[in-house]
Amino acid sequence: MSTTDRRPPPQIAPPEPGVTSEQMVQRARDLVPVLRERQEECETLGRLPDATVRDFLDAGFYRILQPRRFGGYELDLPTFSAVAMELARGCPSSGWTYALVGGHQHMLSAFFSEECQVDVYGPAGDVRMPGNVRPLAVATPVEGGYRITGAWDYVSGCDSATHYVVGAQVPEQGGEPARLLTAIADAATCSIVDNWDVLGLKGTGSKRVVAEDVFVPEHRTLPSLFELDLRNAPGRHVHENPLYVAGGLFSLLFSEITAVAIGTARGALDVYEQTVATRSTTVLPIMPMKDHPDYHRFYGEAVQLIDVAEGALLAFDRDYMEWSRRDVEEGIPFSLELEHRLGLRKQLCSKLASDAVDLMTRTGASNAMKGGSMMQRYRRDMTMLMTHNTVQAELAAGAFGRLHFQGTIEIGTPDSVQMTAV
DSSP states (O other): OOTTOOSOOOOBOOSSTTOOHHHHHHHHHHHHHHHHHTHHHHHHHTSOOHHHHHHHHHHTGGGTTSOTTBTOOOOOHHHHHHHHHHHHHHOHHHHHHHHHHHTHHHHHHHHSOHHHHHHHHTTTTOOOOOEEEEEEEEEEEETTEEEEEEEEEEETTGGGOSEEEEEEEEOOBTTBOOEEEEEEEEGGGSEEEOOOOOSSOGGGOOEEEEEEEEEEEGGGEEEOTTTSOGGGOGGGGTOOSHHHHTOOSHHHHHHHHHHHHHHHHHHHHHHHHHHHHHOBOSSSSOOBGGGOHHHHHHHHHHHHHHHHHHHHHHHHHHHHHHHHHHHHHHOOOOOHHHHHHHHHHHHHHHHHHHHHHHHHHHHSOGGGGSTTOHHHHHHHHHHHHTTSGGGOHHHHHHHHHHHHHHSOOOTTSHHHHTTOOO
16 A cells, blocks of 8 residues: 555454454364374375365464454464464374464565555455565566566465465666565466475475566565565554564564474374373383383373473463563564574474474384374474474574674575575
8 A cells, every 4th residue: 555545444354353362272173183184185185185275264274463454363473383283283284384374474464565465465364375585586677566487496385375475586787786575476376386205294285386477566575584674674564563563573483393393293192192002012021011111201201392392482482472562662672683592492392392203203113103104104294394494403503693792694694594484
């Protein structure tokens, strides 16, 4: 909406006014057994089954971080993470797809202009916007916007998307230096190449999205999120909630992967508990696992790791909300150093969850690793998850230390790799 447009801003009513965080999390919890039944189908399809897409839409999960003005519930980050955990508990691929799509309503609402938000949310407020913001395309300036050509891999949830958020480079032209761009394209204007053939998380549909001379209007673009002054982005002035006014981008995105890791571990724990309750040991003395003291300890240690990871993540998400509030209300900045500190914390939560799955698969007997078994799928999915750049703790720790002692993080260094999880 331009500065000269004096019409009242649009208001979209949420599907169900008054839905609480507790109700939203319970909806996700109720879907756990349903998603478990669909795990194999999801993996075989290489994307969310249509029924799961409908279940997520009907439950309103994608509207958790969406502003009320645009038909969202405008809840909070702990609610978002708790929902992602439950969905991943039922099916890691489904939880991953939800998390890496449902978190981007915050990106749209906190950073892009009001005109862009009115356009993208549209009259119904239905936005499912995965993407890859690395500058892997060329954006040619034309009247009113850009023509974009390029391709982006690893676009999780692309099959059921309404939009894609992507990165591009504007070439040097007329003496103007080359620059980087983040843009929002309609999904219908792009194509998908199925090149997602990996060990785990097969059902996430993290495929290649291709744009061929796709027009994107100027108002749907920003300077690259890696270079943009996020503190003063256009979207910071659209909504009053501190979540959008001051909430950091990358520390929120780190919750996506961490919540899925914890949910995956808890799903594996459900299977492991059944194994211990029903099977016998495979070494002497042969006896029920549930009567063996070592298996009591194995189970207890797995519970310990997962409970600590879950409790810590939700506490860190509450810190995120509090730091956003005090930035707006008390003038205490939600600084870049705090942003990176949150990222470090969440990466440790992912490691704890992964350690729990390591313990359970190592002690759960070979039978649990048979092809097609649920425990094997949880194991493969966690292995794949831990290859993601946002859980590479060594890189993030170095970035934090460099920021603390030197005050900067340079784009194009290994540190910047930590900021590509969209």
